[in-house]
Structure formats: C-alpha cells, structure tokens
Amino acid sequence: MLTYTLRRLLMSIPTLLFIAFVIFMLLELAPGDPMANMPLSIPPEVRQQMREALGLGEPWYVRFPLWLNQFFIVEPQYWIDNAFGTNFADGAQRIISFQSRSPVFDVIAQRLPQTLWVVAMSYVVGVLIALPIGIISAYRQYSVFDQAGTFISMIGFSVPPFFSGVLLIVIFSVQLRWLPSIYDTTHVVNDWDSFVFQLRQMIMPVMVLALQTTAQVSRYMRASMLDNLGMDYVRTARAKGMSESVVVMKHVLRNSMIPVVTVIALGVPSIFGGAIITEQIFKVNGLGQLLIIALQGSDIPMVMTITFLLAVLIVMMNLIADVLYGILDPRIRYD
Amino acid sequence: MPDGALPVLDVRGLKTIFQTRAGDVHAVNDVSFALKPGELLGVVGESGSGKSVTMMSLLGLLPSPPAQVERGSVTFDGKNLLQVDPETLRQVRGGKIGFVFQDPMTSLNPVFNVGNQIMEPLRKHMGLNKRQAAVRAKELLELVGIPDAAQRLKDYPHQFSGGMRQRVMIAIALACDPKVLIADEPTTALDVTIQAQILDLMKDLRSKLGMAVIWITHDLGVIAGIADRVIVMYGGQVVEHAPVKELFKNPQHPYTRALLKTIPTIHGERAARLTIIEGQPPIMMDAPSACPFRDRCDVAFDRCQQENPPRYDLGNGHDAACFFDARTGGPRDA
Ligand SMILES: Nc1ncnc2c1ncn2[C@@H]1O[C@H](COP(=O)(O)OP(=O)(O)O)[C@@H](O)[C@H]1O
Ligand SMILES: [Mg+2]
Numbered sequence: 036m037l038t039y040t041l042r043r044l045l046m047s048i049p050t051l052l053f054i055a056f057v058i059f060m061l062l063e064l065a066p067g068d069p070m071a072n073m074p075l076s077i078p079p080e081v082r083q084q085m086r087e088a089l090g091l092g093e094p095w096y097v098r099f100p101l102w103l104n105q106f107f108i109v110e111p112q113y114w115i116d117n118a119f120g121t122n123f124a125d126g127a128q129r130i131i132s133f134q135s136r137s138p139v140f141d142v143i144a145q146r147l148p149q150t151l152w153v154v155a156m157s158y159v160v161g162v163l164i165a166l167p168i169g170i171i172s173a174y175r176q177y178s179v180f181d182q183a184g185t186f187i188s189m190i191g192f193s194v195p196p197f198f199s200g201v202l203l204i205v206i207f208s209v210q211l212r213w214l215p216s217i218y219d220t221t222h223v224v225n226d227w228d229s230f231v232f233q234l235r236q237m238i239m240p241v242m243v244l245a246l247q248t249t250a251q252v253s254r255y256m257r258a259s260m261l262d263n264l265g266m267d268y269v270r271t272a273r274a275k276g277m278s279e280s281v282v283v284m285k286h287v288l289r290n291s292m293i294p295v296v297t298v299i300a301l302g303v304p305s306i307f308g309g310a311i312i313t314e315q316i317f318k319v320n321g322l323g324q325l326l327i328i329a330l331q332g333s334d335i336p337m338v339m340t341i342t343f344l345l346a347v348l349i350v351m352m353n354l355i356a357d358v359l360y361g362i363l364d365p366r367i368r369y370d
Numbered sequence: 371m372p373d374g375a376l377p378v379l380d381v382r383g384l385k386t387i388f389q390t391r392a393g394d395v396h397a398v399n400d401v402s403f404a405l406k407p408g409e410l411l412g413v414v415g416e417s418g419s420g421k422s423v424t425m426m427s428l429l430g431l432l433p434s435p436p437a438q439v440e441r442g443s444v445t446f447d448g449k450n451l452l453q454v455d456p457e458t459l460r461q462v463r464g465g466k467i468g469f470v471f472q473d474p475m476t477s478l479n480p481v482f483n484v485g486n487q488i489m490e491p492l493r494k495h496m497g498l499n500k501r502q503a504a505v506r507a508k509e510l511l512e513l514v515g516i517p518d519a520a521q522r523l524k525d526y527p528h529q530f531s532g533g534m535r536q537r538v539m540i541a542i543a544l545a546c547d548p549k550v551l552i553a554d555e556p557t558t559a560l561d562v563t564i565q566a567q568i569l570d571l572m573k574d575l576r577s578k579l580g581m582a583v584i585w586i587t588h589d590l591g592v593i594a595g596i597a598d599r600v601i602v603m604y605g606g607q608v609v610e611h612a613p614v615k616e617l618f619k620n621p622q623h624p625y626t627r628a629l630l631k632t633i634p635t636i637h638g639e640r641a642a643r644l645t646i647i648e649g650q651p652p653i654m655m656d657a658p659s660a661c662p663f664r665d666r667c668d669v670a671f672d673r674c675q676q677e678n679p680p681r682y683d684l685g686n687g688h689d690a691a692c693f694f695d696a697r698t699g700g701p702r703d704a
Contacts (some may be wrong), residue, residue: 265433267476273431274471278457289481298372311688362381365526366480 040306040358052130054346058339059099067333069133089133100337105130109211110140133334142325142343149220150321154310157241161248162299168249171257172285173264184253196309200316207239214239218319240317244309248302255298259291283358300356303350377404377633378582384442386427389435396654397423399460405550410576412597414629418651420606421586425542425552429463466493468543472555478527479702484538485523488545495546510541515571533564537571544575552584567676569596590629594618599687602626605662608681610611612688614686622669622690669694671701
C-alpha cells in the first residue's frame with residue numbers, strides 16, 4: 036500500500052505539470068487585460084511600461100517556467116522560512132497579484148479560513164447528516180422516513196444553491212430577521228457571545244451547501260446499503276445470532292462505506308467549486324469570491340494559482356479515494 | 371438413534387408466503403416434520419420446491435416483507451420459535467442451531483477476516499473473551515480440516531477456495547456446539563471432487579459431535595449414503611417421507627419415483643440432472659387446492675385435480691401424499 040501510494044504520488048507530478056500548463060495556456064489565450072481597469076488617461080507608453088513591470092512583456096515560455104519555479108520552489112521556501120526562521124528564499128520574487136500587489140499566497144492565506152469555516156464545515160455537516168439518513172432510509176426502505184429523505188434529496192439535487200441561498204436570505208434575514216444576511220469576515224471569535232454570532236452567520240451558507248452534500252451522499256449511502264442488505268453474508272450474520280445493530284452497523288455498513296468513501300473524497304473538490312457561488316450570495320470573502328474578483332480583473336497570477344490549487348486538490352482527493360478504497364476493501368491489492 | 375425419542379425439533383403445519391406485486395406466492399404449505407436427536411434428515415426436491423424457504427422460516431431468517439410465516443409451530447427446546455422474542459431467537463440461531471448455506475462464495479463477509487467471523491458467535495453465545503475465542507476458532511478450523519489454522523484466521527474470505535470457504539462456514543455453524551445443524555445444499559456450488567470431500571467431512575463431524583442434521587439437497591444420490599430418514603418436497607409441501615432404505619426400496623409418490631430414475635448411474639456424474647422430469651415445478655400463486663404434481667404426473671386422475679392429497683400413513687414411518695396407491699396400482703380409498 037505504501038509503495039502504491041508513493042508511486043501514485045510520483046505519477047501525479049507529471050499530471051499536475053500538464054494541468055498547470057493547460058491552465059496557463061488557457062489564461063494566456065483568454066481575452067482580458069489586467070490594464071483594462073486602469074484609467075483611460077494613462078498614456079500608452081506608460082501603460083506599456085506597467086505591462087512590462089507586471090512581466091507581461093515576456094513570452095509564455097519564459098513566464099510559465101518562472102511561475103513553476105515560484106510555485107514549487109520559492110513559495111515553499113518562504114513558507115519554511117516563516118515556520119522555522121530560516122532564510123532559504125533569500126528575497127526571491129514571490130507570485131504577486133496584479134490587483135492587490137501583494138503575494139498571492141498571503142491573500143489566499145487570509146481568505147482560506149472563511150472558506151474553510153463555511154465550505155469545509157458544510158461538507159462535514161452534510162456528510163454527518165447524510166450517513167445516518169442513508170442508513171436508516173435503506174434499512175427502513177419505503178417507510179415514511181425513507182420517503183421524506185427521498186423528497187428532501189430531490190430538493191437538494193434540483194434546487195441550485197443560488198436559489199435556495201437567496202430564498203433562505205429572504206425568509207430568515209429579510210422577513211424573520213433571525214439571521215444576518217451578510218457574512219462578517221472581520222468577526223473574531225473570542226468569547227461565547229462571539230462564538231454564537233459566528234454560528235448564526237454560518238448557519239445559512241453552511242445549510243445551503245450541506246443540503247447538496249446531504250442529498251448526494253445520502254442517496255449513495257442508501258443505494259449502497261440496499262445493495263448490501265440483500266447479500267448472503269447478511270443472512271449468515273443473522274444466522275449466527277448477531278443482533279440487528281451488529282448486522283447493520285458492522286457487517287453491512289463496513290461494506291457499504293467502500294463506494295461511499297470514494298464519493299465523499301471525490302466530492303471535496305466540487306464542494307469548493309460550489310463555494311464560488313455560495314460565497315457570492317452570502318458575501319463570504321473566501322477563496323471563491325477571491326477567484327471571481329481575480330477573474331474579473333484579469334489577475335492572472337491569482338487565477339492561475341487558485342485554479343491550480345484546486346487541481347492539486349482534485350488529484351490528491353483521487354489519490355486519497357483510491358488509497359482508502361484499498362484500506363477498506365481487503366480484496367483490493369495494489370502492490 | 372433410539373426410536374421414539376423426543377424430537378429436538380418439531381415442525382407442524384408450517385406455512386410461509388411471499389407477498390409480491392403479482393400476488394401471494396405460497397412457497398411453503400402445511401409442512402410438518404420432526405427431527406430426532408442425532409439423526410440425519412435428508413430433504414430432497416427440485417430447486418424451487420420450497421426447501422430453503424422452509425428452513426429459513428424456522429429461524430426467522432427470511433426478509434419480511436416480502437416473506438411472512440403465516441401458520442405453524444416450530445418447537446425447539448420447549449419453545450415455539452415462531453413466537454419467542456427476537457433475543458431468544460437470536461440465542462438459538464448460531465448458538466443451538468447452526469446454518470450452512472449453499473453458496474460459500476457469497477456467504478462470508480468479504481471485509482472481515484475469517485477469524486473475526488468465527489469468533490463472533492463464540493463471543494456472543496459462549497461468552498468467551500477475545501483470547502479464548504481465538505483459541506477456539508483455531509480449533510474449529512482444525513476440526514474442519516483447514517491446514518495452518520492459526521495463520522489462516524487472519525486471512526480474508528477471498529484468500530480461500532470455494533471448498534475451503536465452505537469449511538469455514540461449517541466451522542462457524544458448529545462453533546457453539548449446536549444441537550441441530552441445517553445444511554442447505556452445502557455442496558451444490560462446489561466442484562464434484564470438493565463435494566465429496568465436504569460430504570466426507572460432514573459424515574466425520576457428525577459421528578464426532580453427534581448433532582442432529584438436516585441435509586438439504588436436490589440430489590437423491592447424496593442422500594442415499596448419509597441420511598437416516600428423508601422427506602421429499604414438491605410445491606412447498608412434503609409429498610413423501612420415509613426411512614432412507616424404505617424410500618429407495620419402496621418409493622410411493624410418483625414424484626419420488628421420477629426423482630429416483632434421475633440419479634446418475636455412475637456416482638458423481640452430473641450429466642443426468644433432475645430437470646429430466648418433464649416440466650417445471652409450479653410457482654404457487656394460490657393456496658394448493660389440488661395436487662401440485664398433477665400436471666407432470668403419469669398416474670394422475672380426476673381426484674388429483676380436485677383435492678390436494680393429505681399425507682397417507684403407510685406404516686413403518688412411511689407416508690406419502692398421493693391418491694394413487696402404488697401397491698395396489700389403483701386409487702386409494704378415501
Ligand atoms: N423472495 C421471494 N419472493 C417471491 N417468491 C419467492 C421468494 N423466494 C422464494 N420464493 C418462492 O419460493 C419457492 C421456493 O423457493 P426455495 O425454498 O428457495 O426453493 P428450493 O427448494 O430450491 O430451496 C420458489 O419457487 C419461489 O416461488
Ligand atoms: Mg434452496
């Protein structure tokens with residue numbers, strides 16, 4: 036398993052390099068000019084100078100290796116320097132945002148916590164709700180509980196977050212005035228009251244995102260449980276006198292989790308994608324919003340870096356899914 | 371086997387239906403039989419004749435819905451298993467009655483090692499701790515003839531061959547020294563040579579451990595060598611019941627006679643299968659109101675279309691559910 040994991044990690048390097056190249060070329064070919072938002076009064080010569088100052092004067096085959104060097108070598112060096120007080124980076128040029136003129140990774144580091152609070156939390160919440168729903172729905176197939184679960188899943192599948200999000204805001208913020216409609220990212224949690232406030236402002240965005248996750252994961256869980264509940268080994272477990280809780284929560288669940296774990300792992304990147312929209316609606320200034328603004332401003336280094344990080348996440352989650360698969364299912368032998 | 375000993379398991383008037391979209395399927399109709407201590411009762415019949423459903427009804431192993439045990443009593447240890455509370459039933463299952471299923475490839479849980487799966491009933495029914503259970507599990511694997519027992523406890527089912535997996539299933543079924551072992555076509559899914567090995571193992575284990583066995587098969591040839599008594603099932607009913615020698619010497623039901631003709635002459639040769647009897651066993655969409663075998667029977671007459679024959683007692687522990695008296699060659703008197 037270890038050698039398999041290492042081999043996969045090595046193999047993911049060329050994949051990621053290729054992805055980086057594709058993203059880079061797409062951005063290169065895309066229309067849009069980082070200078071577009073500058074006042075028109077700036078004379079063309081100055082404009083050209085600014086462009087060169089941004090590094091846009093160089094051809095792609097110079098800038099792409101430069102970005103690679105910055106991403107894979109310089110930035111980690113800064114990170115290590117920061118953590119251990121060393122000086123590997125030695126003042127090397129970091130990836131700089133066109134818009135804010137500060138290092139891309141500093142901006143990302145500022146935004147990441149908001150996204151994690153909302154997006155990661157909603158995923159965890161969504162999965163934690165989905166698993167028991169899926170288990171009970173399958174065990175009590177066609178019961179009222181199962182029907183209700185099916186109905187809610189249909190809503191989760193068919194109503195996009197930009198609708199459910201706005202609907203929630205209208206109901207709970209505008210009409211009932213229970214919850215804030217805007218996510219205050221400057222809010223600091225330092226005591227009980229501020230923690231409650233944080234919870235209150237998280238509820239709606241988390242629920243909107245969690246609804247989608249819950250809908251999908253609970254369906255997978257239900258289907259997988261149903262597949263397994265009919266298996267012969269379940270009958271064997273019952274014939275051994277095992278209690279229903281052992282039969283379901285040990286024998287069936289362990290088998291049913293194998294495909295579901297894959298779905299959960301592979302769903303992580305897409306939930307970050309979905310956050311782009313949710314963050315817009317609730318004015319969460321997380322990574323999603325950062326990406327949107329960067330796109331609008333043709334902030335190529337920022338777009339490039341965020342998109343590539345997302346690609347890394349996808350590749351890593353694929354790897355994690357495969358490794359977990361091998362751990363959960365003894366029939367899978369990678370080595 | 372002392373004659374007249376109190377049965378360990380006494381089944382009376384068992385009826386099980388399946389509620390399906392197309393209507394109720396009457397899978398088991400008024401089945402009665404008794405199992406004496408230490409005896410081996412063979413149950414034969416084509417596939418679809420209700421053998422498995424009968425046995426699983428005894429222990430409440432059928433999924434409900436669609437299955438429903440409608441009537442009957444199953445007396446074991448002085449209790450009616452159809453009416454005891456779920457926990458009492460669970461103590462019987464795997465504890466006092468062991469079950470071996472047909473398909474060893476799918477009957478074990480693929481994600482747990484076999485040691486774990488053998489130790490489960492040991493810990494539940496015999497109250498053993500982990501270490502004691504592991505010791506006993508190893509003994510059980512040795513008992514069923516699996517080499518390197520200690521080592522193999524850590525292996526997963528996919529690391530065993532079909533025959534070895536069935537040995538593991540047998541070890542699980544025997545784990546808690548059951549009084550009764552129900553083996554539902556334990557060799558059907560195996561190669562012929564492996565079948566013979568499992569059969570020998572079972573014979574050996576039975577003489578060692580002395581439990582009563584219900585051995586289900588669709589192969590009368592297998593039954594001949596091991597059973598004390600045989601019941602023949604058709605259409606969810608017992609159509610004939612006799613001591614094994616009597617059954618082979620003196621079959622009374624036309625279905626039994628047809629089955630006997632299909633036994634392959636060279637032992638183990640599988641070319642001649644039961645399907646040689648013309649036609650198919652019926653799917654019982656109604657409660658039987660006529661003989662279920664009438665359409666395939668060569669001696670059927672009017673009465674067989676109108677009434678379902680009861681089991682006529684023929685003496686010497688032999689009974690048959692047929693209106694045709696094979697001894698006289700004519701209809702039986704009412
Ligand atoms: N899940 C089910 N749903 C409906 N009918 C069933 C189901 N399982 C079994 N049956 C019916 O019960 C009959 C007996 O099946 P079974 O006991 O498995 O036969 P066998 O003698 O081969 O073990 C079948 O012919 C079928 O009509
Ligand atoms: Mg069967």
